[in-house]
Amino acid sequence: MTANISYEINNKDPEDKKRFIRRMFDSIVPTYDLLNHVLSFGADIFWRKNIFRHINEIKGSPAIDICCGTGDLSLLLYKKGAKVVSLDFSLNMLKKGMTKNALRGQSVSADACLMPFKSNTFTLATIAFGIRNLPDIDNFIQDVFRVLAPGGQLGILELVRPKNKIIGKIHSYYLGAILPLVGGVVSGRMLAYRYLAKTINTFVDQSDLKIMLERYGFKRVVFYPQTFGVATIVVCEKEAL
Template sequence: MDKRHLYEMDNATPGSRKRYIRSMFDSITVSYDRVNRVLSLGIDTRWRKSLVRAAGPLKDRQALDICCGSGAVSALLHREGARAAGLDFSRNMLKKGLEKGRLPGGAAAADACAMPFGDAVFDAAFIAFGIRNIPDLAPFMDEALRVLKPGGKLAILELSRPQNKIAAFFHSLYLEKIVPRIGGMISGKKSAYDYLAGTIATFIDPKTLQKMLEEKKFANCRVFPQTLGATFVLVCEKTKEDE
């Protein structure tokens, strides 16, 4: 795997890394959803549904879909009766989501670390397969805390690494050999899938992410592993003391 594309938590040069990531997602917009279906063997839709369910009832609630991409989660939120807004810094992804009608509540082309929303606006915020692409997690967590109402929930869906040794072996092999090859064949952008596979292999584990959120004063954090630990949902909430 090309080491240049490996994920690093980066507070020193987040600007340049963000520009690279934005350009990469802009370049794979057309094939992104199709590649996700193929690489996940069609399970990614079920994972997103579990993310939405984890936040509880959403009817008539204000929801934010962070790193919304082409709007797969936003569409699910809308079906649950939420008033959902999207946010992503890839304009190509947002354009695709709007064209497909997946972003009925609109979307903002903006950085997840500098959200263009007021304080305490949302009842729930969601981020699916996006947090590992944010190089500076502390400002993101601060922003998520800021835009949530007291008692509001942050729900995270992310890819991870199985703990079982046998599952971990085959998972690593899949990331290193299959993901870049198939992703590259479909999208024509193998380097993008080298990078994305690298972020999965090197991103912090769910418990470490939970600890970081708790240090930011998120409460009632719970982690739900899925598919032998290949993904997880993490749910936490903003306490009233952080109003």
């Protein structure tokens, strides 16, 4: 099992990685929500809500929640009055989101990097804890830029490495020892939680992410660090015509 996982992670083909990632998320659905709250000490709930402090009013406008998982952010968008589309490639995640009544708009099973929507469709696109799971971030940025309407915004929430050295040491220990242990014991999927911790360590630097977003046309890229810098909200725009 370990050999298989390390093969999948190190494999250079993004499609192979995606198959591995989809199967992994399919397998952790039963305890996914609980572990999110436990492992972040409940902060994930506030971080998702904080996105709305930094984006434009969304009432009545089309919004897409990409990598929606079980739909916690989709539900917030719905409650803010957006016309929500929720997209994820894990069918088990989408099913759980429907069962708990979080996915109240259209739900779509598709790859975040090849979205089945016309160009210039959405006023807002969000992605919470999803972007670091994409092996081909460039494709994602290009596709999300394409589906956003001119003047539309992209809101990213992601777990990152804190810049402060002392917090960074505590964070590393937490990611290396505590998160896989607690996640593994509760979910029965230790390797999945080891993998998820590893993706935080290997995710692109924030400065590189900014460069990538700008390279594909996004303007006004602003970072809003959350809780000692262990998470960040990024908001950027597709220029209005």
